[in-house]
Amino acid sequence: MEILELDPTDADARRRWHEVREGSVRADRPHALTTTLGAFEATATAASTYVARTWLQAVDGSEVVGVAELELPLTENLDVAWCEVGVLPGRRRRGVGRALWDAVVERSRAAGRTRVGGEVSVDVDVAGAGHAFATAMGAVERHREDHLLARLPVPATPIAPDYEVVTWRGRCPDEHRGAYLAMRNQMNADVPTGELDLETTVLDDERLAASERGLMKAYDVRVAAARRRSDGTFGGYSLLFVPHGEDYGWQDDTLVMPEHRGHRLGAALKSANYAGLPDHVGVVHTWTAPDNTAMHRTNTALGFRVVEHMYEMEASIASDGPG
Numbered sequence: 001m002e003i004l005e006l007d008p009t010d011a012d013a014r015r016r017w018h019e020v021r022e023g024s025v026r027a028d029r030p031h032a033l034t035t036t037l038g039a040f041e042a043t044a045t046a047a048s049t050y051v052a053r054t055w056l057q058a059v060d061g062s063e064v065v066g067v068a069e070l071e072l073p074l075t076e077n078l079d080v081a082w083c084e085v086g087v088l089p090g091r092r093r094r095g096v097g098r099a100l101w102d103a104v105v106e107r108s109r110a111a112g113r114t115r116v117g118g119e120v121s122v123d124v125d126v127a128g129a130g131h132a133f134a135t136a137m138g139a140v141e142r143h144r145e146d147h148l149l150a151r152l153p154v155p156a157t158p159i160a161p162d163y164e165v166v167t168w169r170g171r172c173p174d175e176h177r178g179a180y181l182a183m184r185n186q187m188n189a190d191v192p193t194g195e196l197d198l199e200t201t202v203l204d205d206e207r208l209a210a211s212e213r214g215l216m217k218a219y220d221v222r223v224a225a226a227r228r229r230s231d232g233t234f235g236g237y238s239l240l241f242v243p244h245g246e247d248y249g250w251q252d253d254t255l256v257m258p259e260h261r262g263h264r265l266g267a268a269l270k271s272a273n274y275a276g277l278p279d280h281v282g283v284v285h286t287w288t289a290p291d292n293t294a295m296h297r298t299n300t301a302l303g304f305r306v307v308e309h310m311y312e313m314e315a316s317i318a319s320d321g322p323g
């Protein structure tokens with residue numbers, strides 16, 4: 001068995017890499033949100049100014065039995081690497097995961113990184129290996145979120161009378177970009193990350209535009225924002241992605257700006273987004289920190305239920321550290 005880098009220009013190899021990731025993740029996570037082939041293709045075939053990515057594969061003969069993705073942020077958090085490791089169920093407990101991890105650590109150190117972070121999700125009913133594996137690799141838990149699912153339709157939550165809902169799909173229209181950027185940056189500064197010590201990503205118009213272009217290749221991107229009628233001020237937004245060709249959506253940010261809190265705008269914006277979805281979209285995924293009481297209440301009222309626990313884990317790879 002050897003660990004090789006994926007040649008991202010090889011379409012066949014990309015498809016095989018993606019299939020092994022899918023097979024590894026699905027094995028013990030029936031409710032997992034996995035990256036679609038379309039989303040993987042969009043990322044793997046376009047260079048990014050903000051993240052350097054490497055895809056590794058454990059190859060036994062001509063068979064790919066495990067995969068890892070390594071992401072190196074290039075503009076902030078230059079001490080951090082992000083990784084995901086997956087091994088096919090029939091090939092586990094033979095050191096494949098560890099070999100992929102070692103390759104990730106070697107590359108991360110070579111790029112000057114001193115810690116590797118990753119998300120580990122565990123089904124609430126099915127035992128999974130991810131947490132034990134990450135712990136064995138020297139990682140510790142830094143933050144936890146619940147992964148929740150709702151079946152559509154959900155009960156409608158009308159917007160508070162002082163506000164109106166403004167929606168768009170894909171690129172944010174020019175007239176709203178300033179307000180949208182301010183809210184996105186407020187979200188990045190406010191989002192609870194537990195004990196994860198990270199620099200905040202700051203979006204400018206160019207970085208937002210790059211993100212929109214990338215996402216639109218793989219997703220129907222839907223935004224619902226709340227605008228106060230009296231002065232036209234934006235008070236919050238909710239961002240939802242529907243992968244092209246799929247029957248589910250996933251909820252990204254939902255933010256209500258501090259001075260606009262207390263009007264149930266979060267629930268109204270989520271519900272406005274869901275109401276606008278085509279009929280074939282029947283499920284929505286979301287993530288919330290269990291101690292984020294306001295958002296947990298909003299989600300429960302909309303019919304979301306917890307299906308997985310997601311742990312943000314981090315290992316020190318400084319030369320004198322473990323790993």
Ligand SMILES: CC(C)(COP(=O)(O)OP(=O)(O)OC[C@H]1O[C@@H](n2cnc3c(N)ncnc32)[C@H](O)[C@@H]1OP(=O)(O)O)[C@@H](O)C(=O)NCCC(=O)NCCS
Pocket residue numbers: 024025083084085086087088091092093094095096097098099118119120121128129130131132133134136137
């Ligand atoms: C987690 C995963 C990658 C492990 O792959 P693997 O090839 O079985 O890992 P290894 O054989 O190298 O295991 C290394 C160590 O991890 C720990 N470990 C792995 N699986 C474990 C399990 N099911 N229970 C307890 N410990 C486990 C052990 O300490 C193991 O060492 P040992 O076999 O000498 O006891 C694989 O189970 C998987 O793909 N799971 C789904 C995806 C996932 O959760 N990935 C982790 C998030 S990045």
